[in-house]
Amino acid sequence: MPVIYLNIERLNNLVGEKLTYEKLDNLLFSLKSESKVLDGSRVEVEVNSDRPDLFVSEGMARALKGLLEIEEGLFQPKTKESEYSARIFEVLSRPYIAVGVLKGIELGEEGLKELIQFQEKLHITVGRKRKKVAIGIHDLRKIPDKKLEYTMISLDMEMIPLGSKTKMKIKDVLKETEQGRSYGEISVLGGAHPAIISGGEIISLPPVINSEITRVEPDSRELLIDVTGTDRDSVIKTLDLICSLLNEHKNSIIEKVKIIEQPTEVIRQDPPLARSEVSLQKNYVKKILGFDIRNEDIVHHLLRMRFGISKEKDDSLDAIIPEYRVDIMHPIDLVEEIAMAYGYNRIPVKILSLKTEGSLDHLSTISRAIRLLLIGLAFQEIQSFVMMGTHAELFRTGNQKLLKIKNPVSEEMGWVRPNLASSLLTFLIENQHAELPLKIFEIGDYAYQIGEKITQKKSVALAIMKDELSFEEIQAPLYSLLSSLGLEVKFRRDSISYLLEGRAAKVIVNDIPIGIVGEVHPYVLTSMGIKYPVGIAELDLDTLSNIIARKQSSS
């Protein structure tokens, strides 16, 4: 979840009320956010990623004003037509752009800091690290010309990247600036890169960096905002979001920029500030929430959450979703808004009496039986990770293929274990100082590939490590375990790569092979650095539980 830092005084000014920290904390809680006061002047807020409008004080203030009933219902943006226009050419790698202008902004040091933070959080979340959406903010008064162009440019063209004093070739900007190295690969295509040009100057190189010439300062009062990306809807919605929220400044006005698409000459005005309507059945709200919330409360809480109501009937209403609420996709989202405004801890807690009978999975049941028996045989239960290191290779048998993790956190966790025996031996490596004999077991999941298929199983494995070992010392407890489960066991000589030839057997019940038993091959032991002989047995729990289920149903 994104963490943002807000200046409390600035937030209070925007809200128009001096909030105590406690009150603020409570209100933020209802907005899915958690807060922490830092140094008396700043507050740290953890915001949910589906509410980008809360990434900045302006949006936070708008939501708080609703909850505090200072200002309810839909926010009405103030707009007019701008003198600025942008021609959009074909930019294959990053086809969409939206441009808007804001005037009458008051940032100051703190406001500018928050605006940059807002931009960065949007980049990470809705922007998918600038791939899907990237934002450029410029001081409007420094834009060389009122006519802008969005087009692909050669990497040999020059610009002054933000933070630099001199002109650089685009290819050097991509290579030598920090932003170039981080984001330079996203939109470069066939030796060309998207750029926004004004008066012959490159003012932005989306999604990498802006130009130094349009740098925003704390006293910048007029802004030009560009949003570019690969998803048309997200690009336009993001511009709507930013413009709408900054319009929270008292004397601000949004100016709609004329966008002319090339070569079609199709014209539109940005930001569109498009609102949608969602029809909501009142009974649906009551049914999902599970208590009889009053109709007027439904309406009131929607207004407190800054939605508009365009039409209300006895059983339904049409809610207007403001342009900055990108998270509302379905009437159900409004139900949650009502619940949040109502207060989660005020919602009655209902115990439904449903006629269902509980039961455990058959694998849980057989695991319990086996656990009980192995504990009786003095085996200690252990718990290992499903992911394991290169030792997994020692336990691969026949035409099995290990499942490799493409992005492991460490080499020790690079593979999915191909059996439980591998985990027991890994455990034994660490316990050679313990008193011997050491008897352990584990019940767990493993998987491997065979041919084109993945086999996934649960098994139980038991091991004994001691100074001097005979085959019977592992065979006997296994035999005892299976006999106690009421099964007749046969052992058939077998070859298993990680077990000693002539000391390895298949375990057979009702003519079905259910597992293996044997002495671990000295090669495996020495490869793993184990200094004592180890006997091991492993049983397939799915097969075992099927056999037992059949046995129980027949008796």
Next chain:
Amino acid sequence: MDKFQLSDNEKKLLSVIISVPGDVGIDYLSKITGLPESTINAIIELLKSKGLVREEISYKIVYTLTEEGKKALSEGLPEEKLTSLLLVHGPLSLSAVEAKLGKKELQIALGAARKRGIVEIKGDTIVLNKEKLEEISSDREILKIINEGGSITLDMEKKIEVLIRRGLVKKELKKERRIRAELPLAKLALERSSEVLVKLTSYILTTGNWRNTIIKEYNVEALPPKINPGLPHFYILFIERIKDILKSLGFTEVSGPIVESEFWNFDVLFQAQDHPSREIHDTFWVDYYLKSLDASEEIIERTRTVHETGGKSGGRGWGGFWKLENAMRTILRTQMTSVSARTLASNPKPPFKFFAIGKVFRPDLIDSRHLPEFYQLDAIIGDENMSFSGLLGAITEFFEKMGLKEVRFKPAYFPFTEPSVEGYVKIEPLGWVEVFGAGMFRPEVLEIVGTNVPVGAWGMGLDRLAMALLGIDDIRKLYSKDVNYLRRVFSEKLFKLI
């Protein structure tokens, strides 16, 4: 100490001592029993302390040969050399013999021989007295006997005195330990000790022999050797208890695969294909490509439509194009909700309650609070009358059974539930601990899986809950590779576990 309690070695030695009439030396005992003299000495001390044997010190005259004596025995006595010359050559002049034997030896030989009358000197000539030759043989015999340690008769002693004076024999006094049994006590002890028992046996019990035996006493205050019990894993016991609680609340346990497709893990749950949690930092990808999805055509098509346009869900969907190939990527499941999704897709008849507990995987770096794999619970409830308030009730009921009476709810965001809630429970001494996420499945999810009743769901990581409730400070300890720690922590937490 009971004098009739004899060890095996004590018995063995005592029986040898008794078998010898009179006393016996240590060397002899060593030879017969095969025990080293040092062991014999130690056992004798024990027997003496029990009053079963007596030790006597005796002094004995011992004759040994001097170096001269040994030489005389091997090379012959000086007088023998003289007599041998006379026997071969007849009477010889002094000077002739001196030439053969040397002056010194001639004097010794002549002295010894003349004393016994074996030779005479007539003028300048030495004459042999053949009748007396036997005297030499008897001296030789005595040297031989001394050398071989034979017994010395009184008759010999006078002759030995001569040999001593001649420097051929040495006379010494030697101290000797002699052991003698204390009869009849020793015999009694020997008899009785064969009836002292170290271990009771079935034979002794059933024959009634135990009545006539003495049962050896142990030092019962000494500590025994250590043995280790077979123990369940403490964390597994905790998980099993949760399963029992859920079962008692009417939930049916279900399970699913750990190696999963993105389809069941994300797409069915209406997680957008470009959702951040589907990226490299939040999901483990397996190097394997599915050939086909284990899902029906219908559900795949519904997934596509709902993602792209909302379909019949009543929502607008994510827009864009939904890609089947992305859904077919193989991952390690990141949430147990994947099992719930599979369960719902199997069309269970409402009302239903299901739960699944298993490992989930996320690429977190390992520290005291994070592991890349951990246990998670997911529980779902479906019914015509299921509601958010009913879900909060079910969760409250569950925690009450866990002994946690105080639960707090907070609005939250999950891609597949709406309304969503995060919950805290009060666990002393930690205070409010965030433990679960829950919500009503989104209509989009229900449309995809084909469920037509509201379904509430809650999920929680069990590792942190176990840590909070059991008082474990490091998540890695739940998967400890130290068998002694597992035993110790089980003992420490025993009464919290059962």
